[in-house]
Amino acid sequence: MTTTETVPTVRRAETTPTPSLPPFGQFIGGAFVASTTGATVDVENPATQEVLMQVPAGSVEDVDAAVAAAVAAKADWAAKTPKDRSAILLRIADIIEANREVLETLEAANTGKPAAVAEDDISSAIDTFRFSAGAARAFTAPGAGDYAENHTSVILREPVGVVGVITPWNYPLLMAAWKIAPVLAAGNTMVLKPSEQTPLSTLKLAELIASEVPAGVLNIVTGPGQVVGNRISEHPDIDLVAITGSVGSGQKVAASAAGTVKRVHLELGGKAPVVIFEDADLQAAAEGVRSAGFWNGGQECGSACRVLVHESVADRFTELLVREVSQITVGAPGAGDDVEMGSMISGAHYKRVLAALEDARAEGLTIAVGGNALEGPGYFIEPTVVTGVPAGAPITSTEIFGPVVSVETFRTDEEAITRANETPYGLAASVWTTNAARSLSAPRRLDFGTVWVNSHLVIANEMPWGGFKGSGYGRDLSTYALEDFSRTKHVMYNHG
Numbered sequence: 001m002t003t004t005e006t007v008p009t010v011r012r013a014e015t016t017p018t019p020s021l022p023p024f025g026q027f028i029g030g031a032f033v034a035s036t037t038g039a040t041v042d043v044e045n046p047a048t049q050e051v052l053m054q055v056p057a058g059s060v061e062d063v064d065a066a067v068a069a070a071v072a073a074k075a076d077w078a079a080k081t082p083k084d085r086s087a088i089l090l091r092i093a094d095i096i097e098a099n100r101e102v103l104e105t106l107e108a109a110n111t112g113k114p115a116a117v118a119e120d121d122i123s124s125a126i127d128t129f130r131f132s133a134g135a136a137r138a139f140t141a142p143g144a145g146d147y148a149e150n151h152t153s154v155i156l157r158e159p160v161g162v163v164g165v166i167t168p169w170n171y172p173l174l175m176a177a178w179k180i181a182p183v184l185a186a187g188n189t190m191v192l193k194p195s196e197q198t199p200l201s202t203l204k205l206a207e208l209i210a211s212e213v214p215a216g217v218l219n220i221v222t223g224p225g226q227v228v229g230n231r232i233s234e235h236p237d238i239d240l241v242a243i244t245g246s247v248g249s250g251q252k253v254a255a256s257a258a259g260t261v262k263r264v265h266l267e268l269g270g271k272a273p274v275v276i277f278e279d280a281d282l283q284a285a286a287e288g289v290r291s292a293g294f295w296n297g298g299q300e301c302g303s304a305c306r307v308l309v310h311e312s313v314a315d316r317f318t319e320l321l322v323r324e325v326s327q328i329t330v331g332a333p334g335a336g337d338d339v340e341m342g343s344m345i346s347g348a349h350y351k352r353v354l355a356a357l358e359d360a361r362a363e364g365l366t367i368a369v370g371g372n373a374l375e376g377p378g379y380f381i382e383p384t385v386v387t388g389v390p391a392g393a394p395i396t397s398t399e400i401f402g403p404v405v406s407v408e409t410f411r412t413d414e415e416a417i418t419r420a421n422e423t424p425y426g427l428a429a430s431v432w433t434t435n436a437a438r439s440l441s442a443p444r445r446l447d448f449g450t451v452w453v454n455s456h457l458v459i460a461n462e463m464p465w466g467g468f469k470g471s472g473y474g475r476d477l478s479t480y481a482l483e484d485f486s487r488t489k490h491v492m493y494n495h496g
């Protein structure tokens, strides 16, 4: 396979959109307040390398103040009827919708993602709030019944209490919405720490909804994971901590949480296999990988980053995939609605992805298209396909989290399934086939929390999202998230 003729360049915006920035401060008790420290973190636009603003590098005392506000608000919020909580969540959805452009521009400026991805993020966040608003009202416990003589059992579904949430940088507002909506729907109050690299849209959301949400119900503390995230994880008055992030951070959160035996909810990394059988529609599969492998620049936990294709169709599929990938338009925010891929999130991450490509070259793998950094400013990398990947090569199990798709081949169905499962992760996978029997059997044998058939990365708010194995446990979205963020109590009445 040879590199195609088109060399991607970064399309630049004629005028860079100016984002509307949030106020400076921590959002505690319904207002933006000063941090207890003067330390700040620079928040960068990764497509221009300009500093957008600074946010407080929060302290243990800031977390403690936020937790105290959440504890104070707990009883009133829990006592609201599902109908009343639902009404507030619906108003949040309306406010996000009314401020869609503000949030999209800000999200794109803070992440370098293109308009298409920012729009999808905000639309999905709106839908998450609307779904949770409905689910809050429809979510019921089993009916009362007698299971011991002369005793009637009733199940009360209660909020867990105060929930700590730690979010990543790849979909800052959407990952916050995935937690805020079900956590509040289930009647909890919360303290949320956004990624230190991408706190702006979460702070902006707090500013926009401050008058709708009672003070103390939602608190936001910015700053580094080792300080703010760790304090949230260990805090004695936080009843459950949920993190979306890397496996390493998830392990640290779970270890810190163990001291107070609080509940833990982990949405961690992924390395999604894309199993393409010889009977698959190869063009559809190539288009699917173009979209799902490079969405958000591959900085996506369910990214279609690891293709396993039957050896009899591997050459044809690779040719189609390389053609698709070489057509991907890379651009800065504001450079057009047809831009498919933006920058990497930071200089550090850009270096990590380029180092992974160097490792691939050093191992003798073939870079069929892409493989290089693009001209700055900004942290742009070419959409890349790596071929000639032997079974067990590091690229088959290490999460690169960038615009890099690797292609391996297999001979038998048994081998395909065994090798697809040979990863420490278990978040998502896809199967491409026109054979009905395979479409039924393969998903059952794949050890991943989501398995798509002839599709990849399509997400619905009604359906759960979450992993097995190293990808963690707990579910986002769907009524399963409401279950995770609530607790059941058995009350038994003696009527004898």
Ligand code: NAD
Binding pocket: 166, 167, 168, 169, 170, 171, 175, 193, 194, 195, 196, 223, 224, 225, 226, 228, 229, 230, 233, 243, 244, 245, 246, 247, 248, 249, 250, 252, 253, 267, 268, 269, 270, 300, 301, 399, 401, 427, 466, 467, 471
């Ligand atoms: P990260 O682990 O570096 O950071 C995630 C969050 O954890 C940040 O807010 C960070 O400050 C915080 N953190 C870091 N160390 C901590 C500690 N010791 N204690 C408490 N908090 C700490 O992850 P990232 O680089 O922001 O995001 C990318 C990772 O997230 C990838 O591995 C990706 O697969 C994963 N991710 C998973 C999902 C999912 O749904 N499973 C979704 C998005 C991202």
